[in-house]
Amino acid sequence: MAGIAGIFGPKSSMEDVEQMLQTIAHRGLDEKSVHQAEQLSMAAGAPGLSAARGTGLARNDQAVVAFDGEIYNERMEGEADADVALTLHRTYGRAFAGHLQGVFACAIHDGDELLLARDAVGVRPMYWGPTAEGGVAFASEAKALVGVSDDVSELPPGTTWSSRSGLAGYVPQYPPT
Template sequence: MCGIVGCIGNGNKQKIERMVDTLHHRGPNDRGIHEFTGGIFGHTRLSIVDVKGGHQPILKNEGKTGIICNGEIYNFKELAKEYLDGYDFDTQSDTEVILNLYRRFGPDAVAMLDGMFSFAIMDGDDFILARDPIGIKPLYYGYDDGVMYFSSELGAMSIANVNEVDEFPQGYYFTGKKGFVQYYSVPPVNDSTLTNIDDASKAIRETFIRSVKKRLLADPEVPVWILLLGRSGQQSCGRHCRRIDSQSAHLCGGNEG
């Protein structure tokens, strides 16, 4: 969990700094603020991937291009290998992969991401805000005197002094040129059902293991905690984490009941 705040337009840097202060609990390991010609980005970081080198905002083009992100991209290594050969990387973080994908593909890069995220990119005079397909990561926005403010939490938005706060819609991105664009919608339910218990069990097991495996992205020094409702779910996740990586999930936490 990290925290992002910012503004698009001629905003107030002191206001952004106060907004960042309210999100310390979301990112106690690091914080950063950068002022672009077209806006200001702020970030608080809970270090998980590239613990030592993943400071944000991540900047390119002499500070004219940059990104802040809250979330994780599960397929970032595959995307970097397939599409970003020759692009410069200053970190080993998944966030920098988003930035370089955007530099190559523009807004179409958002639909390529498999993960949970809310992020903002400034690229000269252009910008983009985006939220993951089903809205796992929070994002809010509002306007004050023509300036767009955004944040991971409503508490920070209260400092922005906007007239009205809206939740950024899931499965959408927003640019200055196109406004809100939907890049994902929940697919319709397939009427076909598995009636054979063995086939259904196999499909559930394979999907479950695949889901657990792709989420084990943290650097080795980051402990793995499992928090689920129900002891059986915790035990299943922990067991499969250990099978995938014998060093992971040696610490398991959960709520009682």
């Protein structure tokens, strides 16, 4: 099991995110990756084996993803699960989540937008809530948000949330069998 945590908005603090990740350390977060940008601090932790498969952080030239999950899509040799999420995001934008086959919770930062997504069945958890400074915090467990947000909600299965356009459902676009 892995875990992700982050804060998007004014006064996003890596110290707060590190504390959030520490709160969920019981998830077996042997390996940790962090990312900080203007108005964003986020981190992902994973057991060694999960990190090797691609749970954690991945970046491309336009976006970064904090990813917890297992993806079954076809991929290039050596391509990690988090990389698949970024590739699909580049191709489909916010609709990328419907093209991911598997179980996942992830946060993608692309320019000035934060996008949260959760698998259609809800196997991987994702919680989020507003911060006092007008931003949003997110994590794999609600208790990681204690002290960061006073109004924590679970991201419903099969939805995405965008800092630009709010909550929306998606329809899985699995290939025909």
